[in-house]
Amino acid sequence: MTPPLLIAEGLSKQYGTTRVVSDVGLSIARGEILGLVGESGSGKSTVARMLLRLIEPTSGTVRFDGLDVLHANRAEMKALRRRMGVVFQDPFAALDPRMRVRDILAEPFAIHGDGTLRGNAMETKLTAMLQEVGLDAAALARYPHEFSGGQRQRINIARALALAPEFLVLDEPVSALDVSVGAQVINLLRDLQRTRGLTCLFISHSMPLVRYLCDRVAVMQRGCLVEVGDAVTICEHPCEAYTQALIAATPEFALPTR
Numbered sequence: 357m358t359p360p361l362l363i364a365e366g367l368s369k370q371y372g373t374t375r376v377v378s379d380v381g382l383s384i385a386r387g388e389i390l391g392l393v394g395e396s397g398s399g400k401s402t403v404a405r406m407l408l409r410l411i412e413p414t415s416g417t418v419r420f421d422g423l424d425v426l427h428a429n430r431a432e433m434k435a436l437r438r439r440m441g442v443v444f445q446d447p448f449a450a451l452d453p454r455m456r457v458r459d460i461l462a463e464p465f466a467i468h469g470d471g472t473l474r475g476n477a478m479e480t481k482l483t484a485m486l487q488e489v490g491l492d493a494a495a496l497a498r499y500p501h502e503f504s505g506g507q508r509q510r511i512n513i514a515r516a517l518a519l520a521p522e523f524l525v526l527d528e529p530v531s532a533l534d535v536s537v538g539a540q541v542i543n544l545l546r547d548l549q550r551t552r553g554l555t556c557l558f559i560s561h562s563m564p565l566v567r568y569l570c571d572r573v574a575v576m577q578r579g580c581l582v583e584v585g586d587a588v589t590i591c592e593h594p595c596e597a598y599t600q601a602l603i604a605a606t607p608e609f610a611l612p613t614r
């Protein structure tokens with residue numbers, strides 16, 4: 357059997373005397389979407405940021421394709437960053453308002469590329485990136501404020517996929533969007549995950565959405581994992597009262613339509 361792409365063990369994070377994540381262990385198989393759910397403040401984003409090493413854990417280990425992420429040196433970390441993408445909740449805050457979409461999408465190549473992608477080849481690449489997320493080439497010359505929330509999130513997704521990462525963290529990517537716009541973005545993410553064979557961590561408040569999109573789900577309460585398993589099974593037969601309450605608290609979710 358292929359080993360999981362990502363394995364975290366004993367992850368904890370403490371700010372001063374407050375422990376916000378306690379002894380979290382999880383693994384994500386290649387090609388799998390793992391949902392991470394829990395009420396606001398339960399530590400979901402903190403776990404995701406530790407997996408990506410955007411913040412340093414107080415203790416614990418993270419292995420990505422067998423590599424020790426938390427002990428990677430600068431060069432190793434730069435190589436790892438290419439392999440991990442992230443899309444945050446707020447499509448408005450994530451894009452620099454002074455940059456044209458062309459420059460936003462070209463930035464990952466400027467940081468990580470070898471400089472060979474230039475001129476027409478770059479233009480073709482950027483156009484293909486936009487098309488993959490359902491936008492056309494005219495967007496390249498425009499600024500973020502000229503787009504709706506859903507379009508901006510598509511631009512964020514295109515940028516996150518620029519360097520063809522294997523692992524994508526989606527931190528509540530549709531919770532700032534209208535329901536119908538969010539549903540379209542969810543369908544896009546589902547298509548991209550399948551066509552690219554991505555491995556994903558999908559953070560959400562919504563159990564029905566997790567059931568729709570995810571293979572397995574991990575449930576967090578006050579910094580701890582309380583339940584992990586098959587998404588449909590947990591949504592239909594939650595073992596923990598806390599998970600039952602999360603399900604009861606989520607409004608009915610209309611399945612995305614094409």
Ligand SMILES: Nc1ncnc2c1ncn2[C@@H]1O[C@H](COP(=O)(O)OP(=O)(O)OP(=O)(O)O)[C@@H](O)[C@H]1O
Pocket residue numbers: 371376394395396397398399400401402403
């Ligand atoms: N830099 C920090 N300093 C101190 N406390 C922090 C810091 N970052 C996060 N926290 C605290 O850690 C806890 C977990 O936060 P986190 O953002 O991981 O939760 P979450 O489950 O992602 O919440 P939400 O669903 O609202 O995004 C919260 O109580 C938060 O206030």
